[in-house]
Amino acid sequence: MTIEFSPLLPWIAIGVLAALALALAVVGLARRVRGTVFRALALAVVALALANPILSQEERAPLSTIVAVVVDRSQSQASPERRTMTDAALQGLKDRLAQFPQIEARFVDAADDPDTESPSTRLFTALNSALSDVPPARVGGAIFITDGQVHDVPDINQSLGFDAPVHALITGRPDEFDRRVEIVSGPRFGIVGEEQTVTYRVIDDGPTPAGQAQVTISLNGQEIARQPVTPGEDIPFRFTIPRGGNNILEVAVAPLAGEVTEANNRAVHVLDGIRENLRVLLVSGEPHSGERAWRNLLKSDAAVDLVHFTILRPPEKQDGTPINELSLIAFPTRELFVEKINQFDLIIFDRYQHRGVLPILYYDNIAQYVENGGALLIAAGPEHAGPDSIATTPLSAVLPASPTGSMTAKGFYPRLSDEGKKHPVTRGLEGADSEPPHWGRWFRTVDVDPPQGQTVMQAADGKPLLVLNRVGKGRVAMLLSDQGWLWSRGFEGGGPSVPLYRRIAHWLMQEPALEEEALTAHAAGRQLEIGRQTIKGDPGPATITLPSGRQEPVTLTEAEPGLYRTRIPTSEIGLFEIANGELSTLVHVGAVDAPEFKATVSTPALLQPWADKTKGLVHRVAAEGNAVDLPSILPVRGPVRVADKQRLSLRMTDETILKGVNSMPLFAGVLGLAALLLVLSATWHREGR
CATH class of the missing domain: 3.40.50.880 (Class I glutamine amidotransferase (GATase) domain)
Known part of the structure; x- marks a missing residue:
């Protein structure tokens, strides 16, 4: 509640009148004139009425606390177990946050960007987007539901733009392991009939069983070698380019029982064969x-x-x-x-x-x-x-x-x-x-x-x-x-x-582009283009095996006599296998070194520094069976100064919103007239004695 003034005359005029009234009061008191005090009070009331004091009172309502919940929907989270954990954790978190009416949760799904050829898990980018229109004082915290493989974690010395805890609910299990293979180096072009060398590496993440890995190498769909290799070592492989045009070398490592995913157990290297004279x-x-x-x-x-x-x-x-x-x-x-x-x-x-x-x-x-x-x-x-x-x-x-x-x-x-x-x-x-x-x-x-x-x-x-x-x-x-x-x-x-x-x-001379029976595929960004050349009539639908292992039928449409095509968008990145009848081909969508498949074992290590800095909590949600273990919510008034190891602390905002202002002039109407009559009557009474 405040008092404001809205003068009826300029302040200078009111000041002059007040000075004259003060001078008269001083002279009257000096000469001991009867009723001087009451006359001074009457003049003061008139001056105050001219200043027009107004009593103002604001009506405010408390604002909600914004909590961002970023859900990792990247391809490394696509396994059935992790998807189940993520959905269960999300639903449980919704139920817990719903118990606090003053908390407004913003749920954001962070999936792979379909416009990039090298997808990665970018949770902090999604967090910044979700809170872009929120004042920092209203942010109560951020909660990530993820496997921990986040590729845009900012430097710990940077600022997130708000002062509130960052929490992480980690899917996956602590004993996970994965085996993958990657092409280290290889030529893009080679002379037909000459020997070329491609170097590959088998990598084990997590507590994998000891021993050598069995690698199968195929060239243009035909197996050409089997090799036992030691994980972690660079293995050079020499082969001869058999034909002109595209040649696809596939390196596949035998999967381990119980590994996180088999989507990264194969890698391909494409090189163009060039005929020399x-x-x-x-x-x-x-x-x-x-x-x-x-x-x-x-x-x-x-x-x-x-x-x-x-x-x-x-x-x-x-x-x-x-x-x-x-x-x-x-x-x-x-x-x-x-x-x-x-x-x-x-x-x-x-x-x-x-x-x-x-x-x-x-x-x-x-x-x-x-x-x-x-x-x-x-x-x-x-x-x-x-x-x-x-x-x-x-x-x-x-x-x-x-x-x-x-x-x-x-x-x-x-x-x-x-x-x-x-x-x-x-x-x-x-x-x-x-x-x-x-x-x-x-x-x-x-x-x-x-x-x-x-x-x-x-x-x-x-x-x-x-x-x-x-x-x-x-x-x-x-x-x-x-x-x-x-x-x-x-x-x-x-x-x-x-x-x-x-x-x-x-x-x-067996150029692949002129084969009468051929199945081809190539990637254009996140689009997969499939072509089927045949002289035998409608080849029927093709079957696509996605990097996640899921299979989908695809209808091929005749574009020219003997040439059937289709173009489909892909939500996954990695190695796709397309089959039609006895023909099959491989194509890699996205960058071959995409971060999404370089590490798939769940980990709390990447987000733990930010949780420690902001007094947050990193917690694995995996429990017995298909259940999830979720911590409870702890609302905190004022800054969060101590991390709670069992609960998700959220800083509650004290921000309010102005709904209206009630104003009442103090010397307007009956109130002002009553005050003026009171002092005038007192003056007359004093002078009449």
Whole structure:
């Protein structure tokens, strides 16, 4: 309750009047004038009335004490046991806080940030956000429900912005242990066929059983090694890159019974295989218009080392003529087809016929080269339908089609077959979508029996034109026409000869991007993109195994003929396994060194310093069975000066809010008139005596 003044006249005028009244009173007292005291009182009452004193009284209500409860919903808290503990502790804490009406609890779930590729547990960031609009004097404390693995704990010398206890309710059990594996170092690129080294480490957290860990190493889904290793040591592993494009090396450590999580028991390292100067052997039967098209295509690629021979001098013409008098040299058959054949990435026979240049044994050698992983392309012409066809040699064992001995000679537009519209070698060729195709015609093909493998392009009357087939570990392609040069020369507008020939060559050399049956996945931020290439029809749904071990079905939608895709957001980070039929692939979402999986064993150590500094409590909630042990709440008036080892101390605020102000003028109305009449009457009474 306070008294304020709201003068009716300026203070200077009131001061002048008061001074005159005081002077009159002094003169009256000096001359002993009767009634001077009462006159002075009357003048004082008039001056006080002019000052207009007002009695004010505020109406205030107490404010609630704000307590922030931050719940750790990060991925390390996703195990069933910890999730159960967290939910039970949260519900128990709500019940206890509800018993205090003056406490206002703010509950905040702190989950992984979906916009970051390296998620971590950031509880103090969530705490600051929850209390950003709260004055420090109203904060009664902060309570964390977490496994203790917090990655944004501020330095102990920093300020939290409030003076109240910080408590932590720790999920998990004190005897937890975990085994994990991580890639220490490894190259991002490597030359195909050369040895590379990746270093990994198995790490044990907590009281793990003694002994070595069993590690399984897989490359592109195929197991290549098993190793017993000692946890804590850096283990170098050497391997050879088998193919170009993405190569996925997976290191998996055998799980321990009872460990916290198996989500970090596998690690992957992705490196791109680079082919160093592809070696191509082009063998032409005799000069023709299409020979230059093949040569120009292969010579235009700086990454191709081309060896090209046109055979014009059969062995029977090798006589005693001095070499310096010969216009042609003898074909180095033994060197190329025996000693160095395995050094070639691709062998092309362009309108070649068996003329005795290559002994029969060499054809068998080429067939073995294909069986062992080599690549062979047959560009057939009329010779392939004749009696000297290479289909009559041991090479026939790897050829996907046998000639009938006849040719079809009439104009036709090369067309994609139903398989060709789905096959990555021919799908999407420019001009293929129209009818007839928007490219030039060819005029002859070699007739063959029903071929093996996939016929991806057709000639006149639906006859095979381009046939692709797998043989053993290698691959064979047959182009049953020598008219492809018409496209490269621009006849009738030409056609996509360069992309077609290049795709055929890359498919033969087993580039992953051109596999006809493939399952791929890659991460774009926290989005998972899955692709399924097939020529067999709808592959059905895929199954995703999340890092937490949970499995989810995913529907694949056809984006192009033979290509099915889907894109899904992910709430977890880590190693995902995608399976569809017999195919499976791995992809890592988020940073491979994300803090969320570097340590998963629950611990009070990280939050204990802040609890000690603020007089808080760190308490494990695990109890017998599925129950949780929660401390009680202790409201404290004033600063918390002593930590309570059994209860959660909360500093209660004394802040209030102004609801209204009651004002009453003291000399207004009846009260002022009564005071003035009283002193005037007293003056008259005194003077009348």
